[in-house]
Amino acid sequence: MTTTIAPSPVLEAAGVTMRFGGLTAVRNVDLTVNSGEIVGLIGPNGAGKTTFFNCLTGLYVPTEGKVSYKGTVLPPKPHLVTQAGIARTFQNIRLFANMTVLENVLVGRHTRTKEGLWSALLRGPGFKKAEAKSRERAMELLEFIGLEHKADHLARNLPYGEQRKLEIARALASEPGLLLLDEPTAGMNPQETRATEELVFAIRDMGIAVLVIEHDMRFIFNLCDRVTVLMQGEKLVEGTSDVVQGDERVIAAYLGTPFEGAPGAEEVAEVEAAAAAADATSEDGAAPAAPDSGAAAEAAPEPEARDEAAPEPEAAPEPEAAPDTASPEADAQGKTRTEGDSR
C-alpha cells in the first residue's frame, strides 16, 4: 500500500560543507528527500557520499550548512538525530555479533522506550509492559524482513545477506520517518540484491522515506525516484533516474558508458568470443588459445573472500546482473565484501 500523504520535505540539507584540515570532502551540498520518496546518492569512490551521510546523522558536525528533519534543524548528535526520526545502516555491517537476532532489533528500540534505569532494575509493571511491547514490535519487524524463524539465532551465525537485512530491521526498530542506507547490497549476490530492492520498496510503502548510497547502478536506477550524483564533494547533477542516466556529464565522469549500453557487455562478449575460439581450436586438436587476459580479468574478477557466515553464492552472477563490472566502482563491491564481518 503506497502512502497517500501529499509529498512534503522530510530531510532538507542546505549548503552542507565538510572539511578535514585542507581537504574539502563535501562542498556546499543541498539535498531534499520528500515523504514517499526513495532518493539515490551516487558517485565514484571518495566522492564524499559517506561523509555527507555522516553529516546528516550527526556523526560529523558539518563545517558549514544545516540539516533539517521535517522542518526542524537537527543538532549534530547521533542519538538526537535518531530520536528525531532518522535511522541509518552502515557500509560495513555493525551488528552485535554475540547477541541474538531478536536482541539486535531490541537494541534499535531503545530510543523509543521511555523506561528509565530504576524501572529497568526493579523490573516493575511499567517496565514489563514496555518490554513486552518492544518484543512484539521487534518480532513484527523480523517477520517483515523474513527472519522471525531465526529470532533466537546468534547474529554472527546468519548468512551475509541476512545480516544486512537484520541491520535494516534494527534501524526500523527506532520507528524512523527517514531511513539512510549506506551500500545495502555491497557484497550481495544478484538474488540477494533483488530481494533488497523489494525490501526497500516495502519500506517506502510503509511511509518511510529512503536515502540510499549504492554503487550498483542497476539497483539505483530501478529503485530511485530521484538520484543525486556527487563528484569530488560537489553535486554534479540531480534528477530522475532517466535524466541522470542520460546526462552527458554523468556518463563521461562516472558511468563511462551509457547505462542502456549494459556496461560490461562488451567485455563479456570478448571473453565469450575468445572461449568459443579456444573451443574450436581444441576441437581441431591444437592447444587452446589464451583469451585476452585484460578483458578476461575485467569481466570475470576473482571473487574475494566473504565473511565467514556468508553462504556460498548460489550461482555465478549473470553478466547482465552485474552492471558495474566495467565501472570504476567494481572494486568497491569487492572491498566491502571483505568488510562484512560483524563487529
Ligand SMILES: Nc1ncnc2c1ncn2[C@@H]1O[C@H](COP(=O)(O)OP(=O)(O)OP(=O)(O)O)[C@@H](O)[C@H]1O
Ligand atoms: N575522517 C576523515 N578524515 C579525513 N579525511 C576523510 C575522513 N573521512 C573521509 N575523508 C576523505 O573525504 C573524501 C570523501 O570520502 P568518503 O568516504 O565520504 O567518500 P565516498 O564517496 O563515501 O567513497 P566510497 O564510495 O569509497 O565509500 C575522501 O577523500 C576521504 O579520504
